[in-house]
Amino acid sequence: MSGNTDKQSHAILDNLTLYYGPKRKFVAICAGTGCRAYGSLKVKDALEAELKKQNMADVDVLATGCLGFCEKGPMMIIHPDKYFYQSVKESDIPEIVEKTIGRGEAISRLLYRHPETKKTLFREEDLPFYKKQLRAVFGKNGMIDPSRIEDYFAIDGYQALAKVLAEMTPEQVISEVKKAGLRGRGGGGFPAAVKWEGVRKAAGEPKYVIANGDEGDPGAYMDRSLMEGNPHSVIEGMIIGAYAVGSNHGYIYVRNEYPLAVENLSKAIEAARANGLLGKNILGTDFSFDIQINKGAGAFVCGESSALFASIEGRAGEPRAKYVHAVDKGLYDKPTVLNNVETWANVPLIINKGADWFASIGTEGSKGTKIFSLVGKINNTGLVEVPMGTTLYEIIYDMGGGITGGRKFKAVQTGGPSGGCIPESLLDLPVDFDRLYEVGSMMGSGGMIVMDDTSCMVDVARYFLEFLKEESCGKCVPCREGVRRMSEILEDICAGRGREGDIELLETMSAAIADGSLCALGGSAPNPVLSTIRHFREEYEAHIRDHRCPAGVCKALISYNIDAEKCTGCGVCVKVCATKAITGELKKVHTIDNEKCTRCGACIQSCKFDAIYVK
């Protein structure tokens, strides 16, 4: 397929002018979904208008994808000095243009201040949030306006493809990816090269290559941010994969709730076609491949491979038994490689920097980096990319900045609804595929939900089982009926109707559901329950035996009370209580009628004297 066309394909890429020099002035402003919600597009418009007004229209403004530090949006990075400005408002723009862009001066109030040392930090790489990260895949977002393919070229985009087509046989590509030790980033952690090899050798034509962008875990948005922010990296990875397995047809399955991802991917595919990188005779070789976007309707189960195939085929998203693997019979019963978005985005990196470089990062069984979304009760909400093997502590405290309000860490939920909760005693756990599995959780797609001492672990398990109950496709009995019954029992426990023997019943059901379910959704559905029982059994027991919710969350098991020592009788709580549950004379200690109280928490919020407590 290749060999004699190497010069040709390199020449085509060389003709694409490199866009940015090291001294070039430009502003990267985050236009990811999070920052857009903060109003970053208005800030961008204001910036462009102001640049024109101050005669600096030659300064380029890049509306980039997610820059990761979502807590501090809208954010911008001003090159070449690389000043990192956070929480930028439209009103800041004239000053930014005049001082920073015009004269290279930093504006102190927009810079990040270290929460402990109180030192002002100038550049992205100085921030504790970014410092320990290794943003090999995700870091490129800051250099690219995803609607411009030239930006991707400027950071060596499609060079990996050119190299592959010019210098490597499909077998060599597979062996390089194998040597790198790339494992699937979507959940299971299956070695990518093994899949590729299987499809390459499988009988049957045509062969399909698919990117799974059906990210559905609550709180997870790394794939979204990759598709939005660097769509070409996913596309380039897929083209390389297609060349390796011998496929001419690819799909990107992306949920329709990700409109910006759909838009940016569509633009990127068109641009790639226009530049001879997709379609017939890619880069002048005899290799042809094209990609089609398939929009999913948002069912969680459609992230499961066989349900995803059914959905692309136009049928209801239901899984089927996979005793014959997708590698042999996948989409339309043809050999199919299905990899997650982040997995594909790693492929160009492996080709460009080499398998040895990739394999030098990470742990024995898990190579490279992984992007995690840090959400929940954490100071620095956002996306972090770290080498595999980074400890939970480093992620949550060094990068995440610890728990909001200085509260006590309780658990971190990893791996989405199919994952589990990890307690404080395991904070030193190096995060990789195998270690997470050992403690009863999983990598999943990389969601991390941080919980503090105000989270009830039974309630957390109840929440996830409720989610899974709603998202079960309903095909097989253990998942459809079993998850529903588990969810009902958990609801009972949280409502004070738990019975002796419920914990054991949940454990028995979990084992049978895991064994008996048709697909991985049901197979892993008991994980949130099993992991919380394993690490927080006493909380279950407190709910069932003592009718007590130690975290003060489950409304049926708590009461609101007033501390007579602290109450000044100011009467503020009386005014905010919607159900008139609080009574008392002015300047005398008030009382709460727990029959009327709905435990909404408004009184606690309103009390300046911390006189109201939950028991």
Add this chain to the structure above:
Amino acid sequence: MVNMIIDGKNVTARKDTMLLEAIRGAGISVPTLCAHESVSRSGACRLCVVEIKKGNRTRIVTSCLYGVEEGLIVNTKSERVLNVRRLVMELLLARCPESDVLQKMAEDMGIEAQTRYAVDTDKGKCILCRSCVRVCEEVVGVSAIGLFSRGSYKEVGTPYHEPSDACIGCGACVYVCPTGHIEMTSTGETRKIWGRTFKMQACTKCGKYFAPVDQLKFISKKTGTSIDELAVCTECR
């Protein structure tokens, strides 16, 4: 032919057949609810699970969908297997408390209802095995009924629960339904099913009502046989 060990017995089975057939062929009984002989397999009920051992690895598979393999060691009654079957039966008993078929089956398996589950009152006897949907699509070829909604809200029926023009009133769905959930009532002259009343054809020879007119029209269109010829019942033909 392939050789396997099933519950300690040496069993040979024809290549490209399913484990379920091999197990039953060896005289070992395996409960099933969704594996009807006239339709494709779906693996929905999970009752036919067995434990297989290949090398050092054991796993639970549905025998109705797992192809026979040389050297496979199969356990049809391991603890894990029985736990799955017990769970499935308990869940189905709670879903369809009225079903005598399920009660009898549970009794034969020595399984009692799990009293911790709240009993459903709105599901009838439908266990969502989808045999009806499959027979309507694969055998009859009209797809008048299908599945809609997701998870525990999933239901079988005609689109929007409205009488379906596609239905020919053949009653194949009733025939394959393992629990007797689907209602079909007949007055002789008419038959009522899925909310639609069908006119029945009287045999032009013996006068007995024997099939819905719509069904005969459908067969005529499909096979090219004239309606007159089809209007004679099978006994008089």
